[in-house]
Amino acid sequence: MRYKEAGVDIDYADFIKKRIKKFIPEISKGRFAGIYKINKDNYLAATVDGVGTKLILAKEIGYLEGIGIDIVNHCVNDLLCVGARPLFFLDYIASSNLKEIEIYEIIKGIDKALKEHDAFLIGGETAEMPDIYNKSMFDLVGCMIGILKKENIIPKKLKEGDLIYGISSSGLHTNGFSLVRKIIKDKNISLETKIGNKKLKNLLLIPHRSYFKILYPLIIKNRIKACVHITGGGFEGNIKRVLDEGLSAEIDFKDFEVPEIFKFIQEMGEVPEEEMFKVFNMGIGMIIIFSKKDEDYIKKYFKKLNEPVYFLGVIKKFYGKKVKIYYRR
Structure with a gap:
């Protein structure tokens, strides 16, 4: 099942946004x-x-x-x-x-x-x-x-070799629910269904996480070049918003352990892997991009906060696709 079958057309939404972009001041575009x-x-x-x-x-x-x-x-x-x-x-x-x-x-x-x-x-x-x-x-x-x-002000100018890290989401946040609801309805799934030791209804309604307190201190110290909020459009649709001309992002999820709620949705709805990463945050709610020279500082910063961060990829020269994603094995 795909998002479009649930009544949501992300591609058309992107088309509309491109059409109306001319009305937006240059400093705010994208x-x-x-x-x-x-x-x-x-x-x-x-x-x-x-x-x-x-x-x-x-x-x-x-x-x-x-x-x-x-x-x-x-x-x-x-x-x-x-x-x-x-x-x-x-x-x-x-x-x-x-x-x-x-x-x-x-x-x-x-x-x-x-x-x-x-x-x-x-x-x-x-x-x-x-x-x-x-x-x-x-x-x-x-x-x-x-x-x-x-x-x-971010994003700042990115360059080849900059690092891409991810920070955990609390759950689905606020995206993909039209598809989730259609799967629940079509497959007659009870909201009382247990996933691990939690009920489906409780997992779905976990509030959207805020990243302000952990990231703002890094932003005002100019340690972060870009933040990418993984919302509608998923990874490709949002990461490309911070990429300068001539650059691509290469993301590798092969070793990332996706939370069980996303696996459940994918299995129950027979949702293709690529579609899952286009619709849902898949366990990564925010991406940060920073210079290689700041990697040790940032890793120590998050370790002190006891906040896991996940290396996901690097910024590369443009090679035909703005965002290249390697999906799970």
């Missing part, structure tokens, strides 16, 4: 967040995103606080990919019937995640539109503003 210069040395960064159809599972299972955490951390990570720290956040919640949503639980999750980043919820919008949304359905969107200094 970035995970837009950048706006406010004075000589300081910039604002802005990002907006949603939680997708993870909302449907969260409502069905009864854990809406988690999607509040999801939307904040997703936005924090996108800001991080340009070198920004978060300042404030606004939410948009729309539904066919607001009475059927535990809005308080969503906002509680948003507030919890914002406090982790010393950021604030300064407003938002709630809309009731029964002619737009199906019965009992709703949507959650978040907009986050951050600040950064000119010297800390």
Whole structure:
């Protein structure tokens, strides 16, 4: 089964993004967040995103606080990919019937995640539109503003020989849920199914991880050249966003141990390997790229934090494909 069969066409979404790119200022093109210069040395960064159809599972299972955490951390990570720290956040919640949503639980999750980043919820919008949304359905969107200094803007210019490392995800984060839900429905899989010692429903609703606290100190010390948030479009679609002309990224997953939840999804849905890496984060939620000379420093930094990092590949001269991925054995 492929994502397109679940109603999501990543290739067409990329086509649309390319068409509208002409309306975006040059400094913001291709970035995970837009950048706006406010004075000589300081910039604002802005990002907006949603939680997708993870909302449907969260409502069905009864854990809406988690999607509040999801939307904040997703936005924090996108800001991080340009070198920004978060300042404030606004939410948009729309539904066919607001009475059927535990809005308080969503906002509680948003507030919890914002406090982790010393950021604030300064407003938002709630809309009731029964002619737009199906019965009992709703949507959650978040907009986050951050600040950064000119010297800390990333991605910086990459070069041949730069190293590519990955940092673990907490789970699916907020991508691929339309495909997951279709597999669950078509294969009649119970959400109570055990994977290891955990239930499927609990694994699916683990909140999106924030990488701010572990990566921002490296960014402001200019130890990291690029961060890549593995979201919609997977590895190839996101890594190519930070590559300069004349460069390619070569990624090797042959020795990486993919978490069981992804193996379960692939097996149950008979999803091709390449499709899995295009749709899901496969256990790597953030990629960092840095100079070879900084490798010892960065490895010691993560060892001190007791945070595993995984060598995935190198930056090479362009050889016909922007991102070359060697999949698992």
